[in-house]
Amino acid sequence: MIQVITDKPGYSYDIHSLVKAFFPAEDVFVFEGRMPESKEEKQIYVSIPEGDDRIAVKNRIKQELYRRLSGETGRRLPWGSLTGIRPVKIPMGFLADGRGEEEIASYMEKTYFCSREKIALATEIAKRELSVIRRLEKENGYSLYVGIPFCPTTCAYCSFASYPLERFSDRKEDYLKALFQELSSVSELFSDRPLLTVYVGGGTPTALEAEELDRLLRTLWNLFPMKEALELTVEAGRPDSITKEKLAVLKEHGVTRISVNPQTFSQKTLDLIGRRHTVEQTVESYALARNMGFTNINMDLIMGLPGEIEEDVLHTLEEVKRLAPEDITVHSLALKRASRLKIEWDSYRAFQMKNTDAQMKLTEAACRELGRLPYYLYRQKNMAGNFENVGYAAPGKEGLYNIFMMEEVGDIAACGAGTVSKRVFADGRIERCDTVKDLDLYISRIDEMVERKRKLFEG
Numbered sequence: 454m455i456q457v458i459t460d461k462p463g464y465s466y467d468i469h470s471l472v473k474a475f476f477p478a479e480d481v482f483v484f485e486g487r488m489p490e491s492k493e494e495k496q497i498y499v500s501i502p503e504g505d506d507r508i509a510v511k512n513r514i515k516q517e518l519y520r521r522l523s524g525e526t527g528r529r530l531p532w533g534s535l536t537g538i539r540p541v542k543i544p545m546g547f548l549a550d551g552r553g554e555e556e557i558a559s560y561m562e563k564t565y566f567c568s569r570e571k572i573a574l575a576t577e578i579a580k581r582e583l584s585v586i587r588r589l590e591k592e593n594g595y596s597l598y599v600g601i602p603f604c605p606t607t608c609a610y611c612s613f614a615s616y617p618l619e620r621f622s623d624r625k626e627d628y629l630k631a632l633f634q635e636l637s638s639v640s641e642l643f644s645d646r647p648l649l650t651v652y653v654g655g656g657t658p659t660a661l662e663a664e665e666l667d668r669l670l671r672t673l674w675n676l677f678p679m680k681e682a683l684e685l686t687v688e689a690g691r692p693d694s695i696t697k698e699k700l701a702v703l704k705e706h707g708v709t710r711i712s713v714n715p716q717t718f719s720q721k722t723l724d725l726i727g728r729r730h731t732v733e734q735t736v737e738s739y740a741l742a743r744n745m746g747f748t749n750i751n752m753d754l755i756m757g758l759p760g761e762i763e764e765d766v767l768h769t770l771e772e773v774k775r776l777a778p779e780d781i782t783v784h785s786l787a788l789k790r791a792s793r794l795k796i797e798w799d800s801y802r803a804f805q806m807k808n809t810d811a812q813m814k815l816t817e818a819a820c821r822e823l824g825r826l827p828y829y830l831y832r833q834k835n836m837a838g839n840f841e842n843v844g845y846a847a848p849g850k851e852g853l854y855n856i857f858m859m860e861e862v863g864d865i866a867a868c869g870a871g872t873v874s875k876r877v878f879a880d881g882r883i884e885r886c887d888t889v890k891d892l893d894l895y896i897s898r899i900d901e902m903v904e905r906k907r908k909l910f911e912g
């Protein structure tokens with residue numbers, strides 16, 4: 454455990470994020486202007502400088518703290534003192550103001566100590582996003598997100614709304630009923646606005662039976678102007694949930710993009726993280742989707758999984774290259790508080806969970822070799838190696854919802870348990886409202902969930 458003591462309040466969140474970036478496996482507590490009751494072995498004192506400009510003060514605190522922690526640990530972080538989840542926003546802002554790449558590099562290097570490589574990556578992505586974003590700029594356009602929180606089993610690293618079918622399949626019917634009520638209300642709220650993208654995620658949407666999926670997609674087509682949407686993504690996700698019947702339903706309802714997520718092609722890792730599917734199932738599901746005519750398939754990979762070494766990563770990348778999906782999303786493992794990996798930390802402690810610069814470079818090289826170029830990037834707290842998640846895609850196959858969401862292009866109406874809707878106002882202000890994550894509460898309090906969204910988007 455690490456205790457951080459500050460002499461003034463107001464900057465705990467930023468300080469906490471940066472200390473965590475150096476020590477992701479440690480519990481970090483920040484005490485504002487007071488000493489903790491019990492003293493831990495590692496204590497860090499942070500003095501807050503005077504100043505009225507909050508951003509300038511924050512940057513000074515983080516620069517100073519970064520220098521100290523970097524000196525003590527002998528480590529430099531790839532993103533330096535930058536702890537926000539959207540580093541691409543910085544080059545985006547510079548480019549939108551007509552400022553050049555040198556200016557971006559100099560600012561990010563001096564202010565945040567970002568590495569040259571990360572600056573180049575963020576700038577490349579910002580340029581690509583700016584060119585794709587034009588397709589998404591329709592006055593008052595919005596995106597629809599639909600959450601299906603069921604999964605075949607719960608993976609050890611997961612902290613999403615995910616209810617394993619074994620225990621929760623009897624709730625599916627009531628869940629769909631509540632979801633359809635929410636969708637119906639949203640369709641009324643947005644009836645005069647252009648629908649840009651639709652994303653059905655989770656959980657694992659294909660944990661639903663073919664007939665249930667059919668009802669869900671039919672409902673979407675009945676309620677929304679689906680024909681005008683530029684993209685309809687369904688996360689098939691877990692290969693053990695994919696069947697020919699389900700893919701046929703997706704095809705019949707015009708789904709343009711799906712995910713078949715291996716995470717890794719190492720069977721021993723899959724077993725360890727509780728994904729309970731085989732590598733063969735991934736390959737078979739992917740081949741099935743290809744043969745049925747899906748031309749935009751995403752694969753999610755995770756770097757830093759327990760016990761994985763560079764050889765495992767190389768093997769996974771060889772398989773990915775052989776299969777050649779249009780989209781590849783490379784995640785760095787994030788140790789989330791609600792995940793089993795964190796809760797049952799002691800049983801996983803023995804395994805290395807390390808993402809390295811070398812592994813990130815290998816994935817980038819493999820993606821580029823396939824002609825898949827980086828097009829969106831985000832960071833999470835507590836990521837292995839303090840790296841990032843990057844989406845790569847063949848030109849023209851970029852996941853539009855991902856860009857829409859990441860760059861806050863417009864409103865997102867999100868329906869389903871544990872989802873977050875977002876309203877983007879003309880002046881750039883953003884307001885959010887969530888739905889409860891708990892399945893039973895979502896079902897029993899659906900009227901309230903509907904009302905929350907009405908309040909957010911009306912007026």
Ligand code: SF4
Nearest residue numbers: 604607608611615656
């Ligand atoms: S399939 Fe995805 S949502 Fe479901 S438990 Fe695994 S990581 Fe979580």
